[in-house]
Amino acid sequence: MQDNKGEKMPLYVGKDGKLYFNFAQGLKVQMHGSDYDKSENYVYEIVGCHYIGTTEYYDVETDGIRLPQPNSANRVKYLVSRYGVKTLASGKRLELPLTVAEVKAYFAYIEHKREQAISEAGKLTEYVALKIAANQLVSQIGYAQAFGKTTEADALEEQRAELERRAAAELHAHGIDPDEIAEPKRCSKCAGRGFVYNHICACAVPLTQTIKDFNAKQRLHFANVLRG
Numbered sequence: 001m002q003d004n005k006g007e008k009m010p011l012y013v014g015k016d017g018k019l020y021f022n023f024a025q026g027l028k029v030q031m032h033g034s035d036y037d038k039s040e041n042y043v044y045e046i047v048g049c050h051y052i053g054t055t056e057y058y059d060v061e062t063d064g065i066r067l068p069q070p071n072s073a074n075r076v077k078y079l080v081s082r083y084g085v086k087t088l089a090s091g092k093r094l095e096l097p098l099t100v101a102e103v104k105a106y107f108a109y110i111e112h113k114r115e116q117a118i119s120e121a122g123k124l125t126e127y128v129a130l131k132i133a134a135n136q137l138v139s140q141i142g143y144a145q146a147f148g149k150t151t152e153a154d155a156l157e158e159q160r161a162e163l164e165r166r167a168a169a170e171l172h173a174h175g176i177d178p179d180e181i182a183e184p185k186r187c188s189k190c191a192g193r194g195f196v197y198n199h200i201c202a203c204a205v206p207l208t209q210t211i212k213d214f215n216a217k218q219r220l221h222f223a224n225v226l227r228g
């Protein structure tokens with residue numbers, strides 16, 4: 001077996017907790033040609049790094065000529081460990097693009113936080129009473145509007161807004177951000193999950209930095225816990 005296609009190389013986690021390609025862009029290695037003819041030296045260089053699906057791919061040049069097919073991370077590892085003689089240039093390790101796993105972890109965390117906050121808010125009797133009172137006004141406002149009683153409708157609406165303000169203040173007083181428990185605007189393509197069929201949804205893309213930072217922090221935290 002030339003390279004281990006069955007088992008993917010685990011992704012490289014940097015000291016900052018972020019994910020990186022296993023091999024550096026610009027990595028240049030002096031190689032010996034074969035096990036039989038070691039005089040046939042050549043230079044192996046990584047000129048491009050790609051992450052497609054959940055797999056790392058590397059564009060490679062040998063003696064400046066681009067190979068027609070990219071190499072997998074396992075292939076690079078196999079070739080360099082078997083034929084590498086010395087490193088000519090170490091190149092620069094690039095950060096991995098956002099992964100689906102990172103998106104899933106982030107969205108799941110946000111949803112979990114929301115559920116927790118809702119459960120906490122539900123224990124605040126004053127808050128619950130204010131919300132019930134505010135919701136009861138909604139139908140009264142509807143009737144008033146339906147019968148053209150705009151002055152009454154406006155007055156009721158003002159009452160309702162005041163109850164909502166007090167409810168929000170009650171949450172704040174107990175350390176709950178009202179925005180956190182509000183029903184979020186869910187993306188129609190992914191139903192607010194951030195991915196569709198194992199692809200990152202367009203709605204998650206603007207959050208790339210936030211999602212990466214969240215996951216990096218989680219990895220660092222996990223590593224610290226294990227270290228004890």
Ligand SMILES: [Zn+2]
Pocket residue numbers: 187188189190191192193194195201202203204
């Ligand atoms: Zn979406």
